[in-house]
Amino acid sequence: MSKTSAVAPYTAPDYYQLDDLFTEDHKMVRQTVRDWVDRRVMPHIEDWAQNNHCPTELIPEIGELGIFGPALPTEYGCAGLDQIAYGVIMQEVERADSGLRSMVSVQGSLVMYPIYKYGSEEQRRKYLPKLASGEMMGCFGLTEPDFGSNPGGMITNIKDAGDHYILNGAKTWISNAPFAHIAVVWAKDESGRIRGMILERGMEGFSTPSIHNKWSLRASATGELVFDNVKVPKENILPNISGLKGPLGCLDSARYGIAWGAIGAAMACYDTALRYAKERIQFDRPIGAFQLQQKKLAEMITEITKAQLLTYRLGQLKNEGRATSAQVSMAKRNNVDMALHIAREARQMLGGMGITGEYPIMRHLMNLETVITYEGTHDIHLLITGMDVTGLNAFK
Numbered sequence: 001m002s003k004t005s006a007v008a009p010y011t012a013p014d015y016y017q018l019d020d021l022f023t024e025d026h027k028m029v030r031q032t033v034r035d036w037v038d039r040r041v042m043p044h045i046e047d048w049a050q051n052n053h054c055p056t057e058l059i060p061e062i063g064e065l066g067i068f069g070p071a072l073p074t075e076y077g078c079a080g081l082d083q084i085a086y087g088v089i090m091q092e093v094e095r096a097d098s099g100l101r102s103m104v105s106v107q108g109s110l111v112m113y114p115i116y117k118y119g120s121e122e123q124r125r126k127y128l129p130k131l132a133s134g135e136m137m138g139c140f141g142l143t144e145p146d147f148g149s150n151p152g153g154m155i156t157n158i159k160d161a162g163d164h165y166i167l168n169g170a171k172t173w174i175s176n177a178p179f180a181h182i183a184v185v186w187a188k189d190e191s192g193r194i195r196g197m198i199l200e201r202g203m204e205g206f207s208t209p210s211i212h213n214k215w216s217l218r219a220s221a222t223g224e225l226v227f228d229n230v231k232v233p234k235e236n237i238l239p240n241i242s243g244l245k246g247p248l249g250c251l252d253s254a255r256y257g258i259a260w261g262a263i264g265a266a267m268a269c270y271d272t273a274l275r276y277a278k279e280r281i282q283f284d285r286p287i288g289a290f291q292l293q294q295k296k297l298a299e300m301i302t303e304i305t306k307a308q309l310l311t312y313r314l315g316q317l318k319n320e321g322r323a324t325s326a327q328v329s330m331a332k333r334n335n336v337d338m339a340l341h342i343a344r345e346a347r348q349m350l351g352g353m354g355i356t357g358e359y360p361i362m363r364h365l366m367n368l369e370t371v372i373t374y375e376g377t378h379d380i381h382l383l384i385t386g387m388d389v390t391g392l393n394a395f396k
């Protein structure tokens with residue numbers, strides 16, 4: 001077997017001619033990002049992941065591409081695109097790697113979005129243009145060592161000290177933390193209300209130790225946020241939100257991006273497996289001629305097509321401001337599970353070659369183990385759907 005499958009031009013599956021529904025702008029944005037990914041990411045991504053390297057050197061280019069917070073308004077230096085364009089961007093970036101998509105979507109959905117949505121005009125003008133260009137990078141601190149799926153229990157807290165607050169506590173599993181210039185952090189005030197705030201690197205008592213030894217998302221930097229009596233000026237509090245709905249609103253936006261992104265990872269695995277199945281000869285025939293391998297491919301394209309349709313419709317609802325959190329949960333859960341299943345099947349189809357870095361599948365498979373866990377686990381999203389349809393809370 002030659003290695004041509006690994007480097008052959010990618011063919012994006014579009015079994016139900018979804019392209020007919022995309023506008024020229026959507027297709028142009030998609031092509032621009034696809035070309036950039038092919039040129040700047042694909043030749044290196046396996047090495048970066050193997051070497052646990054987060055490609056922060058790409059940040060200025062990503063800023064120039066305009067894909068940090070692309071759906072936010074142009075007056076803050078963003079691209080002002082619609083939600084479907086945002087989705088296809090996430091799809092194209094995650095076709096390369098879920099870790100890279102994490103870096104981009106944390107910046108856009110979890111840092112820029114809350115500053116835009118909940119911040120003061122001054123905060124918007126101070127941070128958003130720099131975050132859009134990549135001159136400044138951010139991270140989002142919600143998860144704590146003892147509070148993951150249940151963030152409402154958080155113990156990180158602020159105490160009023162006159163013209164500033166004193167912040168104490170710790171966050172863990174924070175994407176972009178090791179290099180971020182700012183962090184959007186969620187903490188309880190003295191009355192137990194959750195407040196959002198912007199922390200800047202260099203504040204005394206604020207540190208961001210790295211988390212090592214990950215087998216997943218190796219091209220993404222993950223760390224902790226540690227707050228030891230950090231003085232947070234009152235003007236750094238996000239004034240227009242309090243309560244758990246603040247971080248959950250950001251997660252809606254990020255989960256929507258993940259729903260699209262997971263399709264990108266699935267498309268990459270399917271495309272690789274399809275090529276391989278046509279080229280790899282066993283028992284004198286291409287393995288794609290055997291029914292068992294065709295079953296896998298037929299099921300993959302069916303599931304990708306269903307996910308594409310689900311997500312496109314969700315994008316329309318988002319554009320109209322009608323998408324519910326539970327609808328976003330359903331798409332995140334379905335699509336990530338779909339992608340993980342396809343990655344596993346595709347890996348088997350490549351036999352021994354499937355575990356190597358010659359092909360992207362094993363990397364996607366390992367990455368998707370994080371994607372199915374973060375931003376609400378697979379089970380938590382199921383509970384959200386269950387609660388939505390029954391009106392009964394099964395969380396506690």
Ligand SMILES: Cc1cc2nc3c(=O)[nH]c(=O)nc-3n(C[C@H](O)[C@H](O)[C@H](O)COP(=O)(O)OP(=O)(O)OC[C@H]3O[C@@H](n4cnc5c(N)ncnc54)[C@H](O)[C@@H]3O)c2cc1C
Pocket residue numbers: 106139140141142143145147148149150172173174175176216217222370373374375376377378379380383394395396
């Ligand atoms: C690489 C990586 C990057 C991340 N990036 C970020 C980030 O940038 N910012 C951030 O804030 N967080 C981030 N996270 C954290 C992520 O969101 C959490 O890991 C996730 O929410 C799950 O929390 P946990 O790991 O504490 O698991 P737990 O909450 O301890 O869950 C363990 C298991 O119990 C199940 N479970 C929990 N509650 C229930 C219930 N009521 N009923 C049934 N089952 C239940 C879960 O589904 C899961 O299977 C990241 C995580 C990873 C791995």
